[in-house]
Amino acid sequence: MLENEEIEEPTIKPVKEIFQTFFKSYSAVTGLIILIGIAVMGFIGPIFYPTDPFDMVWMPFSPPGADGFLLGTDYLGRDILSQIINGARVSIAIGFSAALVSCFIGVGIGSFAGFYGGWVEETLMRITEFFQVLPTLLFAMVIVALFGSSVLSITLAIGAVSWASVARITRSEFLRIKELDFVLASRSSGSNNMALIFKVILPNAAAPIIVQSALLVGAAITFEAGLAFLGLSDPNVISWGQVIGSNRVYILDATYTVTFPGVAIFITVLAISLVGDGLNDALNPKLRSR
Amino acid sequence: MEDLVSINNLNIEARTRAGTLKVVNDLSFTIKKSETLCVVGESGCGKSVTALSLMSLLPEGILNVSSGDILFDNTNLAQLSEAEIEGIRGNDISMIFQEPMTSLNPLFTVGEQVSEVIRRHKNLNKEKAWVSAVELLDAVKIPNPDKRAFDYPFQLSGGQRQRVMIAIALACQPKILIADEPTTALDVTIQAEILALINMLKQETGTAVMFITHDMAVVAQMADRVVVMHPGKKVEEGTVHEIFNNPQHEYTKSLLAAVPKLGEMASKKYPEPMRLVGEKKTKALKPIVGTNEPLLEVNNLVTRYPVKGGVLRRTVARVHAVEDVSFTIMKGKTLSLVGESGCGKSTVGRSLIRLVEPTSGDVNLDGQNILSLNQKDMREARSNIQMVFQDPFSSLNPQRPLFDQVAEPLRNYGTVKREILQEKIGDLFDRVKLPRSFMQRYPHQLSGGQRQRIAIARALALNPKLIIADEAVSALDVSVQAQVLNLMMELQVDLGLSFLFISHDMAVVERVSHDVGVMYLGRLVEIGPRQAIFRNPQHPYTQDLLKAVPIADPDKRKSERDLNFKPLPSPIHDLNYKAEPSVYRKVAKDHYVLTTDCGY
Numbered sequence: 037m038l039e040n041e042e043i044e045e046p047t048i049k050p051v052k053e054i055f056q057t058f059f060k061s062y063s064a065v066t067g068l069i070i071l072i073g074i075a076v077m078g079f080i081g082p083i084f085y086p087t088d089p090f091d092m093v094w095m096p097f098s099p100p101g102a103d104g105f106l107l108g109t110d111y112l113g114r115d116i117l118s119q120i121i122n123g124a125r126v127s128i129a130i131g132f133s134a135a136l137v138s139c140f141i142g143v144g145i146g147s148f149a150g151f152y153g154g155w156v157e158e159t160l161m162r163i164t165e166f167f168q169v170l171p172t173l174l175f176a177m178v179i180v181a182l183f184g185s186s187v188l189s190i191t192l193a194i195g196a197v198s199w200a201s202v203a204r205i206t207r208s209e210f211l212r213i214k215e216l217d218f219v220l221a222s223r224s225s226g227s228n229n230m231a232l233i234f235k236v237i238l239p240n241a242a243a244p245i246i247v248q249s250a251l252l253v254g255a256a257i258t259f260e261a262g263l264a265f266l267g268l269s270d271p272n273v274i275s276w277g278q279v280i281g282s283n284r285v286y287i288l289d290a291t292y293t294v295t296f297p298g299v300a301i302f303i304t305v306l307a308i309s310l311v312g313d314g315l316n317d318a319l320n321p322k323l324r325s326r
Numbered sequence: 327m328e329d330l331v332s333i334n335n336l337n338i339e340a341r342t343r344a345g346t347l348k349v350v351n352d353l354s355f356t357i358k359k360s361e362t363l364c365v366v367g368e369s370g371c372g373k374s375v376t377a378l379s380l381m382s383l384l385p386e387g388i389l390n391v392s393s394g395d396i397l398f399d400n401t402n403l404a405q406l407s408e409a410e411i412e413g414i415r416g417n418d419i420s421m422i423f424q425e426p427m428t429s430l431n432p433l434f435t436v437g438e439q440v441s442e443v444i445r446r447h448k449n450l451n452k453e454k455a456w457v458s459a460v461e462l463l464d465a466v467k468i469p470n471p472d473k474r475a476f477d478y479p480f481q482l483s484g485g486q487r488q489r490v491m492i493a494i495a496l497a498c499q500p501k502i503l504i505a506d507e508p509t510t511a512l513d514v515t516i517q518a519e520i521l522a523l524i525n526m527l528k529q530e531t532g533t534a535v536m537f538i539t540h541d542m543a544v545v546a547q548m549a550d551r552v553v554v555m556h557p558g559k560k561v562e563e564g565t566v567h568e569i570f571n572n573p574q575h576e577y578t579k580s581l582l583a584a585v586p587k588l589g590e591m592a593s594k595k596y597p598e599p600m601r602l603v604g605e606k607k608t609k610a611l612k613p614i615v616g617t618n619e620p621l622l623e624v625n626n627l628v629t630r631y632p633v634k635g636g637v638l639r640r641t642v643a644r645v646h647a648v649e650d651v652s653f654t655i656m657k658g659k660t661l662s663l664v665g666e667s668g669c670g671k672s673t674v675g676r677s678l679i680r681l682v683e684p685t686s687g688d689v690n691l692d693g694q695n696i697l698s699l700n701q702k703d704m705r706e707a708r709s710n711i712q713m714v715f716q717d718p719f720s721s722l723n724p725q726r727p728l729f730d731q732v733a734e735p736l737r738n739y740g741t742v743k744r745e746i747l748q749e750k751i752g753d754l755f756d757r758v759k760l761p762r763s764f765m766q767r768y769p770h771q772l773s774g775g776q777r778q779r780i781a782i783a784r785a786l787a788l789n790p791k792l793i794i795a796d797e798a799v800s801a802l803d804v805s806v807q808a809q810v811l812n813l814m815m816e817l818q819v820d821l822g823l824s825f826l827f828i829s830h831d832m833a834v835v836e837r838v839s840h841d842v843g844v845m846y847l848g849r850l851v852e853i854g855p856r857q858a859i860f861r862n863p864q865h866p867y868t869q870d871l872l873k874a875v876p877i878a879d880p881d882k883r884k885s886e887r888d889l890n891f892k893p894l895p896s897p898i899h900d901l902n903y904k905a906e907p908s909v910y911r912k913v914a915k916d917h918y919v920l921t922t923d924c925g926y
Contacts, residue, residue: 216720217715217716217717217720218723220676220681220713220715221713221715221721221781222734224708224711224713225784227734227738231738236723239723239726
């Protein structure tokens with residue numbers, strides 16, 4: 037009856053287990069497939085469908101399916117299918133890099149605030165609250181207007197206004213985890229503060245941060261579309277929001293010109309939510325055992 | 327006497343991803359009217375699941391009764407409708423749970439919660455229900471029940487909350503009360519009071535009690551009859567005297583052997599490992615003599631936490647967690663600090679390695695004053711003192727394999743070259759008797775005892791002189807606890823380690839210590855050699871604490887008259903409060919007792 041007489045089980049790494057759970061969920065896998073499909077369409081699609089989205093290729097307002105244009109043409113006679121294919125690239129790129137930017141800022145601020153406490157926390161969290169109550173769209177518009185509408189400035193603008201939620205989650209996880217005994221144990225075995233923050237606590241706080249960042253990707257895509265709709269997009273690259281924005285006047289006469297890019301945004305964001313949900317289930321150890 | 331409950335050939339299955347698992351296997355027993363049946367077994371043996379099935383509260387789809395009958399008062403519970411079961415549940419069968427902190431609704435006053443149960447089952451109006459709620463609170467001995475009824479759960483102590491739970495459970499004079507580890511989360515003095523209360527109420531009302539516990543000492547205090555369970559099966563059943571005086575099954579024997587009994591070490595000068603049934607003859611250890619050379623000297627240690635308040639977060643008061651504590655630990659010996667939760671014993675341990683900064687005092691380790699060191703020297707000094715923490719589930723980093731966790735201190739201090747690291751870690755695994763194949767495993771793949779062995783291996787990695795074991799075995803099952811304790815004693819003999827053993831469990835302390843210090847409200851009220859403290863306790867608190875410990879012997883039951891403990895005063899004082907210095911009276915050689923008023 038010695039405790040070592042346990043059934044030998046194969047060594048499963050937690051990471052592997054996470055993947056297993058993730059790939060068992062139909063909705064998460066569906067989301068991931070859609071997302072990969074859209075990314076492939078955006079980055080490789082133009083090779084197979086080389087029509088330039090800015091070229092006037094036919095007469096304006098040709099309805100979908102007519103004259104060989106699957107999704108029709110817009111008010112300048114540009115091919116909407118080509119616009120959607122090329123717009124995917126921008127949406128996905130801005131979505132992910134903006135989420136990455138906010139993840140970096142948020143994790144940095146949240147982890148220091150949560151770990152050190154005291155005046156460090158007070159200061160950092162007041163700053164976070166400031167960004168949280170700011171009208172985000174307005175603030176992003178100001179940044180883009182100041183620095184010009186390039187893909188880089190739009191990415192940074194979106195990242196700069198949406199990190200507050202990541203910071204709050206990181207801080208609350210740090211507050212919880214830093215009290216656990218293994219952190220004390222690590223400290224008493226000689227780890228310094230930086231090792232505690234980045235090697236000990238952060239990996240244990242990663243799950244909710246990853247989930248939140250995944251959801252931020254979807255938010256960033258809609259945010260970019262919103263900016264583009266208002267005309268604040270990089271004029272040199274096509275994006276879905278821009279297509280909707282430029283065709284908005286004709287919404288009643290040529291509904292399809294705004295419907296297709298709208299549907300594209302909807303499907304992408306939905307796919308990201310599904311992936312986010314799947315990640316949440318896979319990373320949350322309480323749900324994992326079910 | 328008539329059977330109240332009879333469980334026949336009960337099988338319960340759990341559905342998991344890996345397939346169905348038998349949690350309860352062909353279990354049969356009966357509970358007679360107005361008797362106390364203790365169901366005893368270690369964690370995961372199916373005892374709580376059995377209780378839940380009696381309440382028809384098994385989580386649907388996860389745990390299912392696959393076959394067998396549960397007869398209550400000659401009705402088969404499986405044939406009743408949900409509405410009929412609701413009529414029985416709470417009325418005829420009621421239950422109290424382990425965790426008093428979470429089993430009351432925090433948003434309602436305790437009076438509302440008690441009277442709500444009465445109104446639901448007895449159709450009384452609001453005023454009458456309130457009156458009988460207050461009477462019930464009085465019956466479970468809550469002081470000033472008419473006023474306390476307006477309190478919210480957070481305003482009550484853990485013991486009082488458990489009393490409220492008992493009041494709710496008894497509100498409708500149930501025929502049977504199921505108590506699932508009701509005192510496990512409580513301090514020993516409060517446990518003694520709650521056990522006495524349940525015994526008294528049982529005699530007054532004639533209700534039967536099904537008492538679930540892992541603690542043989544509690545069984546000895548409570549039971550008329552005992553059912554011993556071991557993974558899902560009943561291995562033995564009998565009256566309490568049969569089980570304790572003449573156990574038949576191997577498992578029962580080993581369970582009893584693993585329980586340290588208070589008083590059995592009275593004639594022995596040195597600590598001794600426990601003899602475990604079922605384990606191969608342990609090699610006889612040399613007596614753990616130790617030396618009389620001081621290793622760690624602590625003088626007038628004071629640790630206070632600030633309480634912040636107001637808009638500017640100024641310090642408005644201070645928690646006097648440790649107040650003027652002095653003691654010495656000898657090389658190769660174990661000093662135990664005992665006391666109840668909130669007495670400051672853990673803070674002492676953490677102050678010594680400055681995981682919390684002490685307010686004042688001296689801590690000398692081998693002649694080096696630890697409290698005056700700067701950060702860099704402190705880091706070096708920490709390699710001489712290592713800690714083992716209480717909760718084996720939170721003291722290991724769930725994200726890293728065990729090899730890395732044991733290697734962490736060695737890597738931090740860079741004391742061992744990379745080439746021999748593997749070998750060194752392997753040696754440490756051998757030392758704590760874990761197979762080397764475990765090195766690449768993750769904490770969640772280990773049992774509680776195995777995790778605690780890893781924590782010990784990690785503490786040993788730097789060859790420390792002193793290990794602070796903060797409640798290191800209190801979360802473990804008794805048989806595992808005994809193995810870990812024996813391991814610690816073996817290491818002490820082999821390596822000449824000193825231990826600061828922090829615990830609330832007097833019986834365990836009696837087993838392992840050379841010297842014992844008793845703490846109350848931040849002060850050390852009595853300190854001396856183990857035999858002196860246990861044989862000749864001088865301070866009234868030490869005497870009461872020893873009286874409260876349940877003894878694993880059904881002939882040494884406590885009656886409620888013996889127990890009269892004072893509630894713990896608050897250790898929070900305002901900024902102007904001047905704490906008196908601790909003054910001690912010498913009783914005998916090395917045996918000192920506090921004469922300053924400590925609040926007890």
